[in-house]
Amino acid sequence: MIEVKDLKKSFDDKAILKGISTSFEAGKTNLIIGTSGSGKTVFVKCLVGLLTPTSGSISYDGIEFTSLSQREKKEIRTKIGMLFQGSALFDSMTVEENVMFPLNMFSKMTSKEKVERVNFCLERVNLVGANKKYPAEISGGMMKRVGIARAIVLNPKYLFCDEPNSGLDPKTALVIDELLSDITHEYNMTTIINTHDMNSVMGMGEKIVFLHQGYKEWEGNRHELLESDNETLYDFIFASEFLKELRKGAGKSIKLGK
Amino acid sequence: MNPFYHVGRFTVMVGRIFNKPESSTMYWKELLRQMNQIGVESVPIIAMVAMFIGAVTAIQFAYQIQDFLVPLYYVGFIVRDSMIIEMAPTVSCMILAGKVGSNIASELGNMRITSQIDAMEIMGINTPGYLLGTKIIAALITIPALIVVAAFVGIIGGMLATVLSDISTLQEYERGLRAFFVPFNVRLMLTKGVVFSLLLTTVSCYQGYHVEGGAIEIGQASTRAVVLSNILILIADYFIAFTLLK
Amino acid sequence: MRDMLARPENLYMYWKELLRQMNGIGVGSLIIVGVISLFVGAVTALQFAYQMGTTFFPDYLIGFIVRDTMIIELAPTLSGLVLAGKVGSNMASELGTMRISEQIDALEIMGVNPNGYLVMPKIIAAIFIVPPLIVLAAMLGIYGGYWAAENYGISPANYQKGLLYLFDPFNVVIMTVKSVIFAFLIASVACYQGFYVKGGALDIGRASTRAVVYGSILVIFFDYIVALVLT
Ligand SMILES: Nc1ncnc2c1ncn2[C@@H]1O[C@H](COP(=O)(O)OP(=O)(O)OP(=O)(O)O)[C@@H](O)[C@H]1O
Numbered sequence: 001m002i003e004v005k006d007l008k009k010s011f012d013d014k015a016i017l018k019g020i021s022t023s024f025e026a027g028k029t030n031l032i033i034g035t036s037g038s039g040k041t042v043f044v045k046c047l048v049g050l051l052t053p054t055s056g057s058i059s060y061d062g063i064e065f066t067s068l069s070q071r072e073k074k075e076i077r078t079k080i081g082m083l084f085q086g087s088a089l090f091d092s093m094t095v096e097e098n099v100m101f102p103l104n105m106f107s108k109m110t111s112k113e114k115v116e117r118v119n120f121c122l123e124r125v126n127l128v129g130a131n132k133k134y135p136a137e138i139s140g141g142m143m144k145r146v147g148i149a150r151a152i153v154l155n156p157k158y159l160f161c162d163e164p165n166s167g168l169d170p171k172t173a174l175v176i177d178e179l180l181s182d183i184t185h186e187y188n189m190t191t192i193i194n195t196h197d198m199n200s201v202m203g204m205g206e207k208i209v210f211l212h213q214g215y216k217e218w219e220g221n222r223h224e225l226l227e228s229d230n231e232t233l234y235d236f237i238f239a240s241e242f243l244k245e246l247r248k249g250a251g252k253s254i255k256l257g258k
Numbered sequence: 259m260n261p262f263y264h265v266g267r268f269t270v271m272v273g274r275i276f277n278k279p280e281s282s283t284m285y286w287k288e289l290l291r292q293m294n295q296i297g298v299e300s301v302p303i304i305a306m307v308a309m310f311i312g313a314v315t316a317i318q319f320a321y322q323i324q325d326f327l328v329p330l331y332y333v334g335f336i337v338r339d340s341m342i343i344e345m346a347p348t349v350s351c352m353i354l355a356g357k358v359g360s361n362i363a364s365e366l367g368n369m370r371i372t373s374q375i376d377a378m379e380i381m382g383i384n385t386p387g388y389l390l391g392t393k394i395i396a397a398l399i400t401i402p403a404l405i406v407v408a409a410f411v412g413i414i415g416g417m418l419a420t421v422l423s424d425i426s427t428l429q430e431y432e433r434g435l436r437a438f439f440v441p442f443n444v445r446l447m448l449t450k451g452v453v454f455s456l457l458l459t460t461v462s463c464y465q466g467y468h469v470e471g472g473a474i475e476i477g478q479a480s481t482r483a484v485v486l487s488n489i490l491i492l493i494a495d496y497f498i499a500f501t502l503l504k
Numbered sequence: 505m506r507d508m509l510a511r512p513e514n515l516y517m518y519w520k521e522l523l524r525q526m527n528g529i530g531v532g533s534l535i536i537v538g539v540i541s542l543f544v545g546a547v548t549a550l551q552f553a554y555q556m557g558t559t560f561f562p563d564y565l566i567g568f569i570v571r572d573t574m575i576i577e578l579a580p581t582l583s584g585l586v587l588a589g590k591v592g593s594n595m596a597s598e599l600g601t602m603r604i605s606e607q608i609d610a611l612e613i614m615g616v617n618p619n620g621y622l623v624m625p626k627i628i629a630a631i632f633i634v635p636p637l638i639v640l641a642a643m644l645g646i647y648g649g650y651w652a653a654e655n656y657g658i659s660p661a662n663y664q665k666g667l668l669y670l671f672d673p674f675n676v677v678i679m680t681v682k683s684v685i686f687a688f689l690i691a692s693v694a695c696y697q698g699f700y701v702k703g704g705a706l707d708i709g710r711a712s713t714r715a716v717v718y719g720s721i722l723v724i725f726f727d728y729i730v731a732l733v734l735t
């Protein structure tokens with residue numbers, strides 16, 4: 001469980017996050033949505049400590065994170081897995097070496113166990129037969145999957161994914177969503193996913209936080225989402241004229257999920 | 259920007275290098291990779307440049323002294339001393355500032371803008387130690403060795419030029435090589451090598467590690483790395499010469 | 505490379521680009537070339553004084569040696585190496601960025617000859633701006649030597665006597681020939697490396713490193729050729 005209280009972040013004097021409070025439970029897929037530039041990446045980077053918040057508090061299972069020393073932060077970070085928006089694969093290493101990197105750094109496994117673990121994770125993300133390729137030689141979708149494999153290889157307690165399926169075709173995107181949702185439930189992880197893909201929102205949104213102009217505009221689950229009467233949220237979801245028409249026609253009675 | 263800002267950020271970066279490695283085997287492997295990239299891969303350029311510099315030094319010294327009553331064996335003596343005292347350490351490091359410096363800055367800059375450095379930080383790795391420390395140590399080990407190679411090759415280059423351009427006989431050149439030899443000069447050369455490699459790697463690491471933006475900023479950082487390293491190397495060269503040659 | 509001789513579409517645009525490049529290369533390199541030559545001259549004086557300490561040369565030869573070494577060798581060659589590092593990596597990464605971000609393709613689609621518009625002005629600008637830079641480098645180097653010699657305890661009068669001793673104007677010709685050749689080599693190698701980049705940001709870095717390496721090797725190699733032919 002990660003709790004955020006009144007989180008603020010500004011760059012120079014440009015405020016990006018203007019006071020956000022929310023919480024993310026373990027074993028649930030928590031989604032952060034918002035338009036491009038609304039501060040999703042900044043929010044997640046504040047949570048993991050890559051950016052220092054201007055003010056506010058962040059706690060990991062009761063441990064206040066922002067006031068920890070560098071060494072204590074490192075301790076928590078070994079329990080964090082993160083997929084970056086651009087995958088951030090190490091381009092001097094092969095796919096296999098990328099996924100094995102955290103194991104080499106932090107685990108005491110034998111090299112046979114490591115190889116098994118790496119192959120298990122790569123199978124988990126549906127990526128076999130690319131072990132010896134370099135990041136420059138694989139597609140964007142494959143890179144995302146390697147990134148996820150690398151993020152989960154140490155069995156993290158907390159998993160952060162910054163737009164895991166942007167730039168992917170709808171079918172591959174769905175595979176990745178299902179994978180994230182499965183591992184979250186299976187290992188009882190606290191998973192936080194940035195997205196602006198409505199398929200993901202409707203497919204796996206157990207908790208959804210909608211960021212708008214630096215504030216938390218709305219939060220709830222995917223069922224509540226459709227019943228909400230928040231206009232800003234509706235403008236975000238039903239962006240095209242076509243969908244707006246559709247919504248008018250159907251009234252507010254569309255129900256998804258069941 | 260404010261120089262204090264850079265000095266502060268530089269100090270923090272260097273301070274963070276000194277931390278216990280998360281895994282000594284991984285650091286060791288990275289060190290070997292860097293020694294290969296910085297040292298082994300620079301052997302051809304350093305040797306080629308040194309060869310021609312030795313040759314040019316010989317030809318031009320012979321040209322400069324043709325109006326004087328200087329004995330011909332002085333060519334060997336001058337080539338040896340110029341290579342050891344000045345050309346091998348300084349010119350090699352200026353070349354390395356161009357090659358290794360721009361390489362380090364653009365590699366780190368690329369890792370920074372594609373979030374690879376962030377990804378390592380998230381895993382709990384001390385990136386200054388793992389990425390910068392290994393490069394600096396690799397340079398401290400390999401660059402002085404490269405300079406020794408450069409001095410040897412330069413002296414051979416001078417010999418080839420002397421003999422091929424009929425400046426003097428091989429025997430004369432060899433006599434010059436043995437004349438007035440001061441072992442202290444070798445220490446001077448190695449001191450320069452250590453100081454210059456420290457300067458050029460820390461400056462390039464600083465530039466690359468703190469890139470913000472995109473591909474254009476990487477290019478700018480790598481140019482800044484080259485320029486600053488070159489300037490610092492020559493300033494240090496002067497001060498070393500001034501303090502040690504008094 | 506032959507493409508760049510095609511007829512310019514709009515002379516005024518090319519002229520503006522040429523001026524921009526001359527400014528970038530010249531003004532942008534002034535400080536580094538200046539600082540470096542100053543110190544190189546100083547070091548040359550110190551080290552010659554030290555080397556000669558063991559032999560029977562008169563003091564005033566220091567001025568003579570610094571002057572000739574700067575003019576014939578150090579000003580053109582060291583500046584050439586420094587410029588191969590700075591200007592070379594700069595040009596390669598600028599063109600590389602334009603290639604990767606498809607700006608070069610965009611120019612081509614618009615009907616502008618990218619070779620002529622991007623590459624030619626850089627090479628011409630370098631050929632015009634590098635020789636004056638190197639003359640300046642030689643002068644600053646000689647001044648640096650003067651300053652260091654004084655700190656070392658050699659009288660300014662002796663240094664000046666050396667400066668005026670046996671001056672051969674032909675050495676200035678050597679220096680100019682070297683600078684023109686080096687300028688052409690550095691700029692054309694860097695443009696070639698940058699213009700044909702394929703891949704991403706990492707490949708831009710590699711191209712710019714290659715530009716520096718090949719540029720430096722060519723500078724030193726032609727230094728040798730010129731020394732062989734002209735001295
Ligand atoms: N390091 C920084 N310095 C200054 N401004 C920044 C910095 N990082 C982000 N910003 C600004 O913060 C705002 C939010 O950026 P952020 O990357 O979080 O958006 P996002 O919601 O992730 O968008 P996208 O969906 O496109 O990824 C942007 O306006 C951006 O310009």
Ligand SMILES: [Mg+2]
Pocket residue numbers: 040041042085162
């Ligand atoms: Mg983002």
